Each structure stands twice: as C-alpha cells, then as structure tokens.
Amino acid sequence: MKQRELQFSAHGKDSDEHDASGSNNNNGVVETTKSTVAVTVTEATTTFATTSFEEGIAVEDDSMSHDKDTVEQILNYLDQFPNKPTTARAASAFSLFSDSDAFTLDKIYDKPHTVVTELKGTIWWDVNGDGKQGDYTNKTLNAMEYDYGMTNVANILLVDCESNAEIYRTTSEPKNAASSLTYPQKKTLNPYAGQYNFPLSSVSGGRYYVVYQAPKDFRVSGNVLPLDRVNEQSNSQGKTTYFECLPRGGEGAEFGDKARETGDLDYEGYCARTIGCFEVGEKSTLEERFKDLVLKGSDTNTPEEGNGRNSTFLDDYSGLLVALPTPHTLDVGFSEQEWELPSYQYVDAQITLKFPSAVSLSDLKATLAESFADYDSFGVSNNRKVLAQMFTQYFRQYDANSTAASAFALEGLDLFKAEVSAAQEFASSSSNSSRYLRGSSSRRVQEAMDDSGPEITYTLTARGSYRPPPHDQLGYFVEDSINANPSVVVNSFKEQQNLPRFFSELEDVGARHLTVGPPAPLKGLSGLTAYQEDIDAHRAGAEGGMAGWATAPLIIIVLGIVSLASFFLFRRVFKRRRVVTDFGDMKAKGFAVSPHTKVDDKKRKRRKRGDDADHEDNANAVSNRSGGYSQSLRMTRKMIPHKRMLCDEMLLKRGYPQ
DSSP, X not given: OOOEEEEEETTXXXXXXXXXXXXXXXXXXXXXXXXXXXXXXXXXXEEESSOEEETTEEOSSGGGTTOHHHHHHHHHHHHTSOSSOSSSSOOOHHHHHSSTTTTSHHHHHHSOEEEESSEEEEEEEOTTOSSXXXXXXXXXHHHHHHHEEEOSOOXXXXXXXXXXXXXXXXXXXXXXXXXXXXXXXXXXXXXXXXXXEEOXXXXXXXXXXXXEEOOTTEEEOSSOEEOEEEEEEEOTTSOEEEEEEEOOOTTTHHHHHHHHHHSSOOBOSSEEEOSSOEEEEXXXXXXXXXXXXXXXXXXXXXXOSSOGGGOHHHHTOOSXXXXXXXXXXXXXXXXXXOSSOOEEEEEEEEEEEEOOTTSOHXXXXXXXXXXXXXXXXXXXXXXXXXXXXXXXXXXXXXXHHOSSOOSOEEEEEEEEEEEEEEHHXXXXXXXXXXXXXXXXXXXXXXXXXXXXXXXXXXXXXXXXXXXXSSOOOHHHHHHHHHHTOHHHHHHHHHHOSSSOGGGGGOOEEEEEEEOSSOOOOOOTTOOOOBOHHHHHHXXXXXXXXXXXXXXXXXHHHHHHHHHHHHHHHHHHHHHHHOOOOOHHHXXXXXXXXXXXXXXHHHHHHXXXXXOHXXXXXXXXXXXXXTTOHHHHHHHHHHHOGGGHHHHHHHHHHTTOOO
C-alpha cells in the first residue's frame, strides 16, 4: 500500500484553501504548517514524527511539545468520532453463508432493518485496507476512517434486485466532471465528502442493491460481495485502462452457491456490490413485510431506540422509505492500492488453546472476564492486540520458512471473538472441540477427558492476497501452519511477556478453517477442516454421531474390504472350474501341484481309455460297503452308462438279479 502523508491541525482544519464545491488544490494531501501534527499511514498502523504521548498521536517538533492547547484540541478532534468500528469484523463467506437460508425472503423479513428517508451512502477511505470503518485502539486511524470520504467516485449504480438491470447512475461528492481524479477529503470540512445519493423521486417501490466500481489505483475493500469485470481494455503495457462492472446475484444466494462449490470467495477489488438487497416502499408496505423496523438516528451513526412503526415521525411521513439490512449497508470502503490488483480472500478460522488441568477454569474466566463480555470489550482488550500481532508474525514466518510456500501474502488478521470453556463442555457444545488438536498432548486429551484442563477458542478473520489461477484457499494455509507445528506456537506463547501468566502454561494448540466449501485436500500434516456437516450439527445442537472428518477414511476402508473379498471370491470360483491336463508344464512354471489332483487326473485318463480292470476294482469297492451290494451296483449302473456291462457281470457273479 502506498504511503500518504496527512496533517491534523490543532483546530481540526487543513491548512489549504477549499473552493465552494469542497475540493482542494492539492488532491487532498495537506501541506505542513507549524501548528499541525504529521501522520504517515502505512499498511496496518500509523506512525508519527516524534515520541508519542498517546497511542496514535505525536508532536512534529520540540516547539510543539509544550503546547498544551494544541494537544488538547487534537484530542478533542479525535474524540468526536465513535471509538469503535461500525462493524465487529469484515464479512467472510462463512459468516454470510453458513446459514443456507440467510438470503431467502422469509429470513430477510424476519431480521431487523433500519429505516431511513433518503437513499444515500458514503464512500469512506479504508486507510489500512481491513474492510472495517474505524478502529478500537488507534484513535488517529479511527478518526481518519470516520472523517475522510472518497470524492468524485464515478459509476455508482442502483440496480434492480430481481432483474439485475441498472436503474440509476451517480458519482460521490464533491463531483468534478472535468477530471477522473479521486482523493480523500475531510467531512469535518465538507460534510458531503464521499456521499452519494439516489433520488427517491426516480425510484419506485421494490428491492435494490448498489454496484461500486473502483477508480484508478484503488480497490473496493469494505463489506461487499465480489462482481466480475466486462468489456476490459488495456494499454500496450498490459495495464487496465477501462472496464465495466457486471451486476448479478439478485438477493445474494447465488454467491452462497459459489462459496459452497469452491470455498472462500475471491475479491478482485475492481467491482463489488452491497451484501444482499434493501427495500424501498411506503410505510404501510414495509410494516406489513418486516417484523422489526428501527428508525436511524439523526447522527447517522446509531439507530434510535424503539421500533420504527411506533415513531411519531413516521406517522406524519407520506413519502417512500428505505429499509436497510444494517445501518451502514450503503457505506463502503475504498483502499489505496496500485493496479493491477491481486485477488483478496477474507477467511474465518478458530484457534483453540488447551491448558493443563492445573489451570483452573474459574481463574481463567475471572482473569479474562473483560475480554469475553461482548465484542467491544474484547476489541479494546490488550490481550486481543498482543495475540493478533503474535499470530500475524507467526503466519508470515511460517510461510517464509515453509518448503511449500503459500500462494498468499497475509495482509492482516483480526481477532473478533473469544470463548472459554472446560474441555468436556466444549467438546459437546462447540464445533471446535479437543479432537481438532494435534500432537501427543491432544492424544492424551482424547484418552483421558476427565483430566483435561480448560480451553480458550479465538475466532479470527484473516485477509490475504494472491494472483489466481489456480484458485486457492487462504483458510487451509492458516489451518495447516498451526497444526503442522503446534509446539512452535506453544513456545511462542510461553515466551510472550505481555500476556497473563497462565498462557506460559499452555499445553497444546490447534486450528480449523471455518468454511462452507468442500473439505481441504488430503495432506501429510494438514489440520482438520470444519466440514459443512459439522457446522450444521453444531447449529442444530446435535451431539454424538460420527465426526465429519472420519467419514472419508471409513469409506476408503469399506471399499478396500469389498474389493479384496470380491477378488478372492472370483479367484476361488474360477480356479475350481479350471481343468488342468498338463501338470508337468505347471510344475515347470513354478506352480505347486497337490497329489490328489494327479490321482484324479489318472482316474479320468483310465475311464477315458476304458480300462476294465480298473472299473472292476471300483465296482468291487462299491459293492463291499455295508452289505448293500446289489443296491450300490444298480445305482452305479444307472448313473454311469459306460459301466453298465461291468455291473451286470458283477451282479450275476454274486447271484443277484439284474
């Protein structure tokens, strides 16, 4: 990502002059003055000119270090924005489509929707490219993403959800018809910076979505669904100069089908659309269809309390209203990145830390109580920050040292959820139980669950870039890198000084990729994948039964047994029917020839030659059995026609009638 230098002034104003339209004369990059604080934004953090007196803030030179008024004014500027992201995490295929019915109209109408009176949104500047507007711990980054809107972004389309046909096309404010240049601008200077609007007067009642097209050297990065480019044009150097975005997908279920077929979705970054559709209609129509409507507050950041249908404001309103799936459905981030763009994936994974029985579950919960209360509590906890940095560093080192390097470059990692439980409880109540751990200690867990200690499971979203084809899965890399070297991860925890003491007693660690797609290909040391059957069973509260990971090996074993049984049966049947006439030839070839087989062959040869002496011996042998001479001879006479004369002679000799 490019570095961009910005200046925060003491009074929340930039030093350059703005014209009436809100545009400035140096493309949004503000010149340095003595009363400003210099900020340089890089990949995932914000650094400053000199020593920091609060995280994310620094003074440019010594002359300002004692200017208390300037410091106070800067802090006041940073504090005017919500001190948390608008969403807890970037959207992934798993978070969107693990419920296969999430994009059906019945489910959509059951969910809460935010009611607004204007069809408008904001293109905000995603400074660190993580897909989330705002930050829990970095106040400067948080202020920049809330305050800066992307100006002059063209080709923002309103699309009919049923037909995928374009209805209206607009550009974000402030517009500049004479230029295609896009740059970030402060909304504290121009409240309309980055804002786009579709007049409701040009729209009839129905369901719609919005399509976004990235300007040169930017990518669409926020919570969106990916779209394809069409009608592409390139220059002689192969650089993209023109393309159009292809609207598709309707309500969004089509993307879920794709995710279940191939796994996590690829985001090219050039074209995207809102997640799902929103509805435009009159108050009575929306009340009839939606079970829960909430009126968005005037500050545009938080909805008002109560149900929208109980609002006196809506009772007096006679125009069209808009029902949005979330308050920020139409607010989308653009991050700065040089074209040609790599494809991104946003993937979910779980990492489970297993502690020995000496670590008390109650102590673990008490120590980390502030981290598990809710998303916001976990977001501001120091443990989350330390763990995110540690896992990010580990994944990058593993990739660099691996003999089979991943196709992905890890762009970022965000922990957004933590759960603590006893191993036995976790095995029955969560899809990520102790059976997903590897190594000798995990085998002991399976053999002696009663002696198991507590577990902590962290859920994270990883963001990685690569250049397909072929299509690959970042989640498999995250999973394999942990499960292939659990002891290395355990040692990293034991060496960490900024975590509670019990992390140094960590016993084992395991990871799983959360995906709605097909299972990972079989690898030597790969981890266990969260199969869709496991996910469905977990959501239904099912217990017992065979684990999804055991199904494939069982099928292979059964097929092997059936194949072997069929082979031996086939061989036995056809060997019995085979008539061997030349045993000398078989013996010369190395076959073992049993004595009874030779005798039977000699008897057949004698019968064929009509050897009467031998026939007589056989008849005598038959007639001597238990006194039933006549009966035996008569039976022999009937069954073997060529022995009839011999039997007649024997009967006459012994005085029996024929």
